[in-house]
Amino acid sequence: MSGAVLQVAGLTKRFGGFVALQDVALHVNAGERLGLIGPNGSGKTTLINCISGALLNDAGTIAFEGRDITRLPPHQRTRLGVARTFQIPKPFRSMSVLDNLRVPLEYAAWSRADHRRITDEAMEMLNLIGLQHRAQASSASLTLVDMRKLELVRALAAKPRLLVSDEAMAGLSASEVDDILALLFGLKAQGVAVVMIEHIMRAVMKFSDRLVVLVAGRKIADGEPQAVAGNADVIKAYLGE
């Protein structure tokens, strides 16, 4: 399908006898903002792990910008332009905040970055999240909010065309949530598609062009946010009978 930056078809993932994802199909268009929601344990993080390559799916295909990435290792997918954040931030703790950004710039974005300006680019990105004054501080010493921001901007440092954000706003205050949202909104202008997994409904509804709902490993809804929110199956999944 033209314009689809990500095309997932028939994705199935099992852990022993437990089926985490069953025949999941979805697509993301260039620059689109897709919200991915569902109750806890519905398979959202597993789906991201399969898309990013941290896990290998048992069946189905994943295509990025028309190219089959189903069997590629994570680092190659990131180089092609698929980036993700982790639910619990995973900074490179022994490194400074700045160096945390240099790694993706020097590896994932190597072909897209100006090698002599890498430190400058990293500083610019720190500016975006207001951490430029802590560039040399150890990343292990950041507050939770700052760590989440770093996590996000580290994924952006890979210069992706698809960013998957996994609950980047959990545990944050309302204004902190708005900060992160603003960052994510800005990405559309750069043509970066975003898949946002989030439980904070107001953020997801405000943010998404389209909403996909996952329940017990299956997709049960895919469409306009308002329509999906009114969908009887979705309501049942979240609120019970």
Place this chain on the structure above:
Amino acid sequence: MFSLDLLANAVTAGILLGGFYAAVAIGLAIAFGQLDIVNIAHPAFVIAGSYIAYILNAHFGLDPVLTGVMVAPAFFAVGAVIYRIYYAAFERTGQESLSGLAFFFGLMFIIEVVLILVYGVDYRLVSAGYIGRTINIGYVGIPLRMLVPFSVAALLTIGVYLYLSRTFMGRAILAVAQDRVALQLMGADPVRVKQFAFGLAIATAAIAGSLLIIIGPVEPSVGRQYIGRVFAIVVLGGMGSIPGMFIAALLLGIVESLVATFMGPSWAPAVAFGVLLLTLALRPSGFFGRA
């Protein structure tokens, strides 16, 4: 030169030896297989147990198996203390991969060198009524110094297996490996459970040590040969699985015995490690274990 009775004897010796290996490996099956603690010093503890059996045998004439059981509670206490230190220094801070390994590596050296400094590098052995006697069944000889350790090892394995599957603490130990949070919700403190488990693991080393010195003379560096064996057994046996471990131990014993008989004893040390390398390269979850 291949003959049936040579083969039969080699296989029998292998089974008996393998059973004993299980006694040595069971502590690591608990510590490494279930708790993910890479206690590379476990064989060193076993050797320490051997030396204690030697001392009590030489001075008081006590039977080694008896001393092994008597000393086990002391080893349990030592294990509990060591786990506390390990937990405080490494597990809590998430450093267990690099530093935890090196910690046990250092412990292993300390134990070995202290033994060398105190007892020197001469071989030590014990004397007991059954050492030196052999039961003959047809053309197969079963030395009692191997049969007794095999029997004790089998009993130990069964005992530990039953304990882990039937008692509350035992099942807590199995649970802590798989789901700390669920364990906490059940009201058990994961740290205390792991401490108990590690103490148990070291306690088995006391018994294994006494069995080791029954089988043959011991000197401080003997422990190192067992590092490969116990890890091979635990990995091959599927990490936490006790029955798997026992079968893997028997298999290793048989293969080693066959290699020693038909290729020469100087090749035996490589068997365990070769098996381990192959297992790691081909099927790291072992043949019986969880995926």
Place this chain on the structure above:
Amino acid sequence: MKISRFWVCVAVMVAAGLLFTGVSKNEYYFNAAYVILQATMMAVAWNILGGFTGYVNFGTAGFFAVGAYTSIALDKAWGLPLPLLILAGGAVCALIGLGLGYLTLRLKGVYFAIATLAMAIVFETLINNWSFVGGAKGAYILTPEKHLWFASYIEMLFMVMLLLTIACVAISRKLNASRLGRGLAAIRDDEVAAECAGVPTLRLKLVSTTLMGAMMGVAGAPYPFFVTYVDPQSAFNLFVAVNAIAMPMIGGTAHWLGPVIGALLVGTMQEIITVTVSSELNVLIVGVMLVVFITLAPQGIVGLFQKYRSRRTP
């Protein structure tokens, strides 16, 4: 062109070394210096995989001994000169590092560590059974007659080791602050996050094991000429292994200077103890130091120093 402090120090050390060989008549110092330099190389090499990349190698004795035995084998077969033997030792061990890495680096770090131990024992058994290099009985190496302009062979060996050690330290230093070094550090800090940041973790880990193997092989290659009698017991000896781990952990693993400091301090201390008390005591002390440092000061001496410095600046 601005010359950094490091290279100035290097020049000073080379000059001092040459001066020393010209002046000193006591062979003991050259022997002691050789041992310390060898330990430094092994510590620096171990740290590339251990400290920089986060994977523990317990089989360092294996790499060292294979380097030594490659020398012995080639010397017996073709009488090759020392520089070629060093190259060969490095190349063989580089291949072993590559192979071992390829077999086991896709597994968790713990399995890699155990596999390295296994590898060392397998090689020891193989060499024990290889009669060409003497098997379990060992091999004698005749001290060559040619020693350039130096007064004796040991003086030349000392200079060779000094240069090799400096080369290894320089490589390690360059690595520490380079793009490759950051990739390795990312692997050490969080391998999954590193993969997702575009770091080709398997490839970099293989580079790390290969480089470490090469350095250890180079450290072992001149050893037969130093001791003149080598047997598997002494070549594969665990003391070399424990030192290779203890020295970087005591000195500090994250920084290239750590293994150097660790090796110099601990190595010198060990020489003194061997001469005054006994060499068994060395193993005990290094074991205790290792355990104490890991438990109480996991960042090593360099780490303590950095903490002290950052506490003083407000």
